[in-house]
Each structure stands twice: as C-alpha cells, then as structure tokens.
Amino acid sequence: MNILYDERLDGALAPTDKSSVLTHLQQALPDMTLLHREEDLRPFECDGLSAYRVLPMLVAMPHTLEQVEALMRCCFELGVPVVTRGAGTGLSGGALPLEQGVLLVMSRFAQILDVDPDARIARVQPGVRNLAISEAAAPFGLYYAPDPSSQIACSIGGNVAENAGGVHCLKYGLTVHNVLKIEVITIEGERMTLGSDAFDAPGFDLLALFTGSEGMLGVITEITVKLLPKPESAKVLMASFDDVEKAGKAVGDIIAAGIIPGGLEMMDNLAIRAAEDFIRAGYPVEAEAILLCELDGAEADVDDDCATVREVLENAGATNIAQARDDAERALFWAGRKNAFPAVGRMSPDYYCMDGTIPRRELPRVLKGIAELSEQHGLRVANVFHAGDGNMHPLILFDANRPGELEKAETVGGKILELCVEAGGSITGEHGVGREKINQMCAQFQPDELTAFHAVKAAFDARRLLNPGKNIPTLQRCAEFGAMHVHKGELPHPELPRF
C-alpha cells in the first residue's frame, strides 16, 4: 500500500493565528457571514454528542457555492483545517469543531431544487431536513426511505456524510442505497459530480466512497436522492417476551421465515419503561423485551405476512402479540421507539449511546454479554435498537457528577463494541465513527486496512485539512491506544507510517 506524503502537511497541524486567518477570510470573502466572537461561537461547540465540546476558531456560514469554493481555497492555502456541519444532530461528534479550525455551517443551503415524480428523484441542497424531502414528495405518493430518529431536524447533507440509517433501513437500505448523485467541492475548491441520474455510473464508485466519509474527502453541496412509492398498507405488530434472548432469537426466526419487515425493532425492559413513562405508547411495562415489527406493501401481502410473523412470534415464545388497530396507534407505537433516547435521558443524568452492529444470529449471545458487563460494572444499560439489521444501541446510564462514572461508562462502552467486533460485527452501524469511536477503529481494522483508508484520504486531501482527528485513526494513535488489531497472529507492520 502506498501512502504518498505531501511535504507541506505539517503546516496544517501547526498553531494558527486566529486574527490573521480572520483578516484573510474577511478580505477574501467580504459578503460571507463569519462568526468570531466567543458568544457567537458558543452555540457551535458541540453536535448531538454533547459529551465533547470544543469552541471553533471561526464559524463560516456561506450562502453561495462560489463562497464555499473560495473558502475552501483560502483554507487550503492557509493550511487551516475545516470541519463541515449540517444540522448538528450527529451522535458521534463528527461535526465537533477544532480550536484551530474553521467550522463550515451549511444550513443556508436549504432549498429543494427539484422533485421529479416520473424519474422518482429529488434534487436538494445539503441543508434540507430529511423529513422535508418526504413532505415535498408526498403529493406524488412518494417518500424518501432512510429515516433516522432525528429526521425532523437532521439535514440530508449530514445524512450522506454519515451514511445515516433508520428504522426502515432493513428493507430499504441505508443512505448509500438511496442516493443517486452528489455534487461536492474539494479542499482545493474544485467542483465534482459523483454518480449520475442513470442507474449506474462508470469509473470508480466515488459516490459510495464519499457517502459515510464523515466530511473527510470534500464538502457535499447538492444531493439527488431516490424516492419510493408509499406502500399501500403498513401494519405493526408488538410482541412481548419474558426473556431478552428469546426476543433476540425471534428476530432471526422472522427473517428466516422469508419475511423482510419494513422495520424490526427491539427494546428491553429498561427502555420500555422509559419510553412508556415519557410517551404513553401503550407498551407492556412488565415485559423483559418487546419487538416492534412493521410489515408494509400491498394490502393482501401485508395481511399474509402478519399471519406468518404472528406464528413465528408465538413459536419463539412471545407472551403477547398486539397489532396496532389503525394508523394513529401505529404512529404511537413508533413514537415510543423513536423517542426512546430522550426517554432514557429522563431516567439518568447522563447516558452513553453505542452503535455496534452484529450478525443477527449473534443477537442472543451479545445481549447476554451486555447484561453481564452491566452487572460487573454496576451501570444500568438500556437496549433499544434496529434488531433486524443487527444494529444495537445499548444506552449506558451514568452520572457524570459521580467521580469515575464517565470513565466506567466509557470502559463498558468500549467492551461492548469489542464484543460486537469479536462477534463478526462492527463498531458503528449508522451513527458514524466521528470523534467518539476513533479509538475503537484500531480494534476494528488491521494496519494495512487503515493504511488503505489513509491512502484514499490522501488522494482527495493530502494535507489532511478536512475534519482531521475523526473517523480514521492514525496508526500512531492506535499504537498509543494500545489496541492495535492483530490479525491471525501477525504483528503490525514493523515500519508504520506516522501521521
């Protein structure tokens, strides 16, 4: 693997003189909003992962593409790092600012440029809210499928940057499966179109490469998404279980029965009680676990699938199966699930949200492992997650004001993610790596694989000015973290490149 260095690199990491950068940008971009006073910067000090806070050096809020281009060129010339931010709802600190960097806020690019019902596509700016796309498509009977729980607030640019998921991704795929084309601007201020309106584009799949790249390869300035026809019918079953592992096994049984539910979500007792207390969704507070299974499609098909799933759930030992009577109750069932995170937040001063994925068959074993870790370390863990995808969201409850509890929570979180990796899964499903999970990447990947990531990064941003310190750890960081992945007994490469 070839990592090719840019000798100007070190400049990027040198301390930057704020006032000279400010002066330079103000002169180059007199019409762009540029925040620099502490009180103006404060609202941008964190994203949805509020545990980490950093005051940015400057906040840039362009409103034209020409300004974005010029800003990127200036930062490239000055060697100033750039962190791009959408709505700031990300849960892994991907938009956490840098003290020595510019925070590029894309919220002014919030126009829906085109909805084409015949081609079933929408062309939008990155600051458009996820749900706003479905609202714009609704008059044509269409919608945009990926639905992160933050969909009323999160913006599509961030969804692409993080390859966001949601309740319906089991059937309809992640963001990467629902995006056709993006426009990007590189750190050198070049515009590129990746993907195409047609169903495939030749050359390397740079569209997929940029999707989920967490702002490390370029700034996304326009997105063309696929729209899907709204299913004719959707029904939700809620099954109760007296045992978490039985519920975990039922998930695999449903899939093995040939059903692909629109959504298949699991909550354990702690999550159920939290959500019920907050939303009054009608959840069974005595159950050890519930499964919410949505079936969608043509009316007759949905009825058939409901009957099959009921049978599977009964055989798997469900103690009760309820079906939402109408769309209002269906919405209520989902409201409990979608508000589970804030609901858990009402039970504990702090919680730490994990995002590990595992192969479905490992669900019972990993759930048991999490329960054991919870007991060993004396911290409660609520489980609420995309069971069908094997995408777990254990929420570790703690009180940051009690000395040592944050560290204990981080330890439990790290161990849970290592359990996921060991089970053949990964440390993040849909929330991204960001700042939060960068050390766990050392456990996930071999040095050769990390080196490949760095080589790709260098192809677009050799000076590593875009979102440094996120997503892909340096090999040096991994060596220091002491969790270097050892593959098949081989030690890491003796001569590691240093970053």
Added chain:
Amino acid sequence: MNILYDERLDGALAPTDKSSVLTHLQQALPDMTLLHREEDLRPFECDGLSAYRVLPMLVAMPHTLEQVEALMRCCFELGVPVVTRGAGTGLSGGALPLEQGVLLVMSRFAQILDVDPDARIARVQPGVRNLAISEAAAPFGLYYAPDPSSQIACSIGGNVAENAGGVHCLKYGLTVHNVLKIEVITIEGERMTLGSDAFDAPGFDLLALFTGSEGMLGVITEITVKLLPKPESAKVLMASFDDVEKAGKAVGDIIAAGIIPGGLEMMDNLAIRAAEDFIRAGYPVEAEAILLCELDGAEADVDDDCATVREVLENAGATNIAQARDDAERALFWAGRKNAFPAVGRMSPDYYCMDGTIPRRELPRVLKGIAELSEQHGLRVANVFHAGDGNMHPLILFDANRPGELEKAETVGGKILELCVEAGGSITGEHGVGREKINQMCAQFQPDELTAFHAVKAAFDARRLLNPGKNIPTLQRCAEFGAMHVHKGELPHPELPRF
C-alpha cells in the same frame, strides 16, 4: 486534487524481457501452473469482446492464496503489469491481456465455502459461476439476485470486478447492492477484508470502491454475497407495440404507476425477429417493439400488479398483451430475451454491442436518435435492453470483411454513447468500460473527475501495474482522442498532469 507520483512508475511501461520474467516466476513459484508457449496462451487472447485480441506474455493459474500473494509481490518487484481474468465472459475487454503482462486466471478458485440460510449469505471463491450460487442456495428457498445473461458461465469474481447487472437489477440492485464483504490481495501482496458480515462497515466504503473497479485496485479472492428468498410467485406479461417510442414511453408509465417490476425489458422488431427465429419463444414478429414485464412477490400482490400493469400498457397503446400461462412459458419468454445477443449474431457477420444508460424519461427520444443514426450511416441497429433501468443495449450490425464497416460501426457506437451522455446518462450500465469504451470516458468525465480516479488508483497501485489501459483513461489519451469534456464552457485545466 492531488496526484502523487511514484517515480518508479516508468519502469512498468518499459519493454519486459519475457524469458527473465518466466525464469523469475518459475523459481519463485515452482508449484504454480505458468503457461508460456504460444499454443497455450492462444485461448486467453480475448474475453467476450472478441473484436480485440492480444496474446498475453504469460498466463498464471494459481490455486492457493499464498501463490496469488507471491505472484503479486513478484510482479510488483519486477514492474510487470497484471491483468486478472475470471470466466472471460466480459463484454468490454476488461480481461484483455497485455503483450508485456501476466494474465492471472482465477478459475481454480471455484469453491462455495459456506451457505448460511439464517444469515442469508453465501461465502464463495471468485471462480464460482453466478448461477452456481443460486443453485447452492435453492434447497433453502434462497437465490442470488443479480443475473447477467451470461450467468451460466460468468464467475462471481468478474461480476464484482465489473459490478454486473442483469434482468432483475431494476428491483434487486446491481452486484454492489448484493455483496456484503470481499477479501482482496493488493499488487504488493497484502490481504485486506473490505465490508463486513454486518449490515454496514465503518471507515470509507472500500467495498463499493472495489466493486466495479475492473481489476485496477486489487485481486478479489473471496466474496460474501447476500441471498434473497425466492418470490412466492412470478408472472410475465408481454406487450406488443406498433411503435418503438410508444413502448419506450410505457416503461416510464409503469414505474410512475408505483410498480417496481422484477424485470422490465424491451426489444425492437429486429431483435424480436432474431430471437424468434433462434428460440421460438412465441414473440410477435410483426410488432415494432415488445415489453416483457415480470412481476414477482406474494401471489395476491402479483395479481394486483398484473392488473395495474395491463391497464397502463393498454393506455400506452399496446396492440396486444399476452401473459405467460405457466412457469414453462415464462422461462420461454425470458429465453428469447436472454439469447437475443447470439440470436442477432446469426443475422449478421458481426455486431457491436453498446451499453449506455439514460434516465427513463429520455427513452423515446434516444430510441428515435438511434433510428436516425442507423439510417444516416446505413447500418442496421437492433435494440434489446433493460428498459426499466434505462440501460440500453443497441446492437450495431456490420460486416468486418467489408472495408470501412467496422470503422462505421464504431462511429455509430460512439455517437450513440454521446447521445446517452448528453441525455444525462452514462456510457456503460453493466458491461464495464474495459478497453472498449475507454475513449468515451473522456466524454463522460471532466479532467478533475478523471484526476480523482487516478488519485484513488494511485492509493492502491501507484505503479499502475493492475490492468493498465482499461477503465480510466489518462488525461493525455483524452487530449489525443480530442473529446475532452468541456464543462459549463470551461476549458480543461491548462496544466494537465501527464501519465
């Protein structure tokens, strides 16, 4: 954009001494089959695109991963280019050998390693035939969805390298949507795992990057594919039209009605007559065009969809609509379509197959444009293609023995692809760029975009030893070809990097 040069590069393009390479490889790999006599090399001189033929310098047929690693390391050290070949069914010359290169034949890696019906995945070696995966999964009621017409012969490694499509890709996606994980070996002999068994993997999406990379980034040595449950029911409608454009418009109407058919294929009169003459599929030889529309899913759902599609087809002016009475007739309807290429081959000494994609709404206009080009240049063109995807396969009929006809066919082909690009589409849907369409890539992409491709290539293979001269044209080639893409009136970058 940063292109970082490897100064050793030029060595790779220097003439190579065959006998010294042979001696070196024989010594390093005494147990590996290594063909070097002309009569042994002859069978490998072309792939499915028989218009181009080159005798490889050497053919290597390893049967262990250690041999592949050692071979790659040797070629890297010697600066000898490597072209990887699967079953050799590719239609764009992607596996065309090099006179100065080693052809790496992966056909001995032909084992199905694991079928896991609960996780719905299969783990296979690259030389496994596409159809063999579905056969192995059939006892569990599962199958592998992408189905290129060559599926009885083509191998899955080549499918991944070319991001192969097929009749069912409209509903079930291309290869990239159906692969979970691959193992690869780089030109430096390093093994990497890309993707994961779980539903998403953190870091950059190198799995998608490798899928469709046409052997330019590494050698694929193992593939984990998704399996889908076989639909309960599948029915096929065949609609006749007295006008090609009407049929083209009907395609968009079906999609706009909220239906996603399992397959939606179109054939024009020339293709219909060729196929009928060859297969006796029961096609209407007087029709100007037919649409084959397969609907699959739950029984009741399929019946509903059939009724909707019938209505849409009638409104679109279909002169007749037939429904396959049983699975035997359904298979026959598809046999005509899947054998259309060889069928057309019986009508003309030679044909030239295009693979352009366009947005569906442009079908009527582009079909008209193709008819005009056909008339202007006096060459017959048969159209047979994945209409639902907007993936066209015009077959340009010619006789290579008549002076100037090949050139004329290439001209018409080039103009058709330019028409596709101009309509917002691309020069290849599922056959890849390979050697054949490398000049058209100059029309498809801007210099900045091509430079991004080269930068990514350099990250994995800075000496450009893997499949050089395919897929991604050098900027110098584009300048010589004279078809440099001009974007929004801007001239190409004045200081082009040279390759």
